[in-house]
Amino acid sequence: MTRKPEPEVAPRPLTPVELELMHIVWRLGEVSVADVLAALPPERALAYTSVSTVLRILEQKGVVHSRKQGRGHLYSAVLPRDAYEAQSVRHLVETVFDGTPSALVARLVEAVPLSASDMDQLRKLLDAKGRKP
Amino acid sequence: MTRKPEPEVAPRPLTPVELELMHIVWRLGEVSVADVLAALPPERALAYTSVSTVLRILEQKGVVHSRKQGRGHLYSAVLPRDAYEAQSVRHLVETVFDGTPSALVARLVEAVPLSASDMDQLRKLLDAKGRKP
DNA sequence: CGCAAACTACTAAGGGCTTAGTTTCAAATC
DNA sequence: GATTTGAAACTAAGCCCTTAGTAGTTTGCG
Missing domain, CATH: 1.10.10.10 (Winged helix-like DNA-binding domain superfamily/Winged helix DNA-binding domain)
Known part of the structure; x- marks a missing residue:
């Protein structure tokens, strides 16, 4: 198990x-x-x-x-960067965004300047995630 | 000006x-x-x-x-919640994700459990942002 | 007006973070 | 083997965060 x-x-x-x-x-x-x-x-x-x-x-x-x-x-x-990144995002979602991940992203796209390629990247990420849940 | x-x-x-x-x-x-x-x-x-x-x-x-x-x-x-949220996201992108916003989102979709409605939400956010740059 | 209750300011102690100096220890060199 | 050297351990000072007590002030009420 x-x-x-x-x-x-x-x-x-x-x-x-x-x-x-x-x-x-x-x-x-x-x-x-x-x-x-x-x-x-x-x-x-x-x-x-x-x-x-x-x-x-x-x-x-x-x-x-x-x-x-x-x-x-x-x-x-010992702590891989991946793991720390994950831990940090979770912490922010928890403490600042009431545990609502989409609220974080909403604020991100509004408050951080995103290039066109950034936007592409994001769309691809969502598509990849969405296809095999 | x-x-x-x-x-x-x-x-x-x-x-x-x-x-x-x-x-x-x-x-x-x-x-x-x-x-x-x-x-x-x-x-x-x-x-x-x-x-x-x-x-x-x-x-x-x-x-x-x-x-x-x-x-x-x-x-x-005095500091609105919106502003603090924005500030927090920027800070995280800066200090943990080398100033790369998409890296944050990549980690988010991988490390945080997202519901289907969360995913919908995100897609809508990107669409809204993408249509009028 | 005077008293009791509520509220604030002052203060402090304990702990952690940052920075760095001093001391000690181990290693390389002669 | 003794000396030099360079690194690690110990130590410490200053600052901020957290928590809360005490003392002093204001206010509302009788």
């Missing part, structure tokens, strides 16, 4: 800095503190120790995993 | 309790502390003073306005 693996009901959203670093981890795969530091935009001058601290916090929260390598550590994501 | 009134570029998202109370303010219109307290679900037993404090913080942030009435104050929303 294969229990569906849904261990994360509603883990707290990542904080801004955590999310900022996670984007780098997701993009690069397995990274050292130095890698993350290097991947930050030039105007974002975090100290080495600050990045290190945040990565350690992320590990403590179970969002990343670390393995020892040479002098330092390599960090990689 | 009528300057477009867009004073709020990216105000901080409301905190969980702030949002919780704002939902009540948006729903009821103009409320006293006691009104808000009464509108909270029974299991959510906040102290009168806690509600009062949060409303005062909201006022300080410019999210609500208060006017004196009788013994106490009446609070009403």
Whole structure:
């Protein structure tokens, strides 16, 4: 009967800095503190120790995993980006849109500038979803 | 040339309790502390003073306005719910979906259970938007 | 007018987030 | 093997959020 693996009901959203670093981890795969530091935009001058601290916090929260390598550590994501995106959308639907997904989309098409190709994309998404429910 | 009134570029998202109370303010219109307290679900037993404090913080942030009435104050929303919804969606698109709105919708249709009427709704939204760009 | 009730302002404590310095530890090099 | 070096752990300060108590003020009523 294969229990569906849904261990994360509603883990707290990542904080801004955590999310900022996670984007780098997701993009690069397995990274050292130095890698993350290097991947930050030039105007974002975090100290080495600050990045290190945040990565350690992320590990403590179970969002990343670390393995020892040479002098330092390599960090990689435990929480896939997909899963975090899903979690974020659900959270927004829940907290701001009264659990009504279409209300979110309604606001989106009204409040965010959408290109023609964006619109195409959306239509395709709905068609794909609609055909095999 | 009528300057477009867009004073709020990216105000901080409301905190969980702030949002919780704002939902009540948006729903009821103009409320006293006691009104808000009464509108909270029974299991959510906040102290009168806690509600009062949060409303005062909201006022300080410019999210609500208060006017004196009788013994106490009446609070009403300055930030309309629409605007906050828009702001929230934009924020999510920006911070989690790399500024790509269709990525959000893609994740939504995949990660949130959508009813048939939800799907209808969405299709209508897109059609309406698509016809007069 | 004076008192009781209601309401607000002040204050505070606990916890988490952000940032980063200091210290300690391990590794590479000579 | 000892020294240098670079990274991680520990620590901390500042700020905000949440919750609520206390004290002080206003108001309505007798």
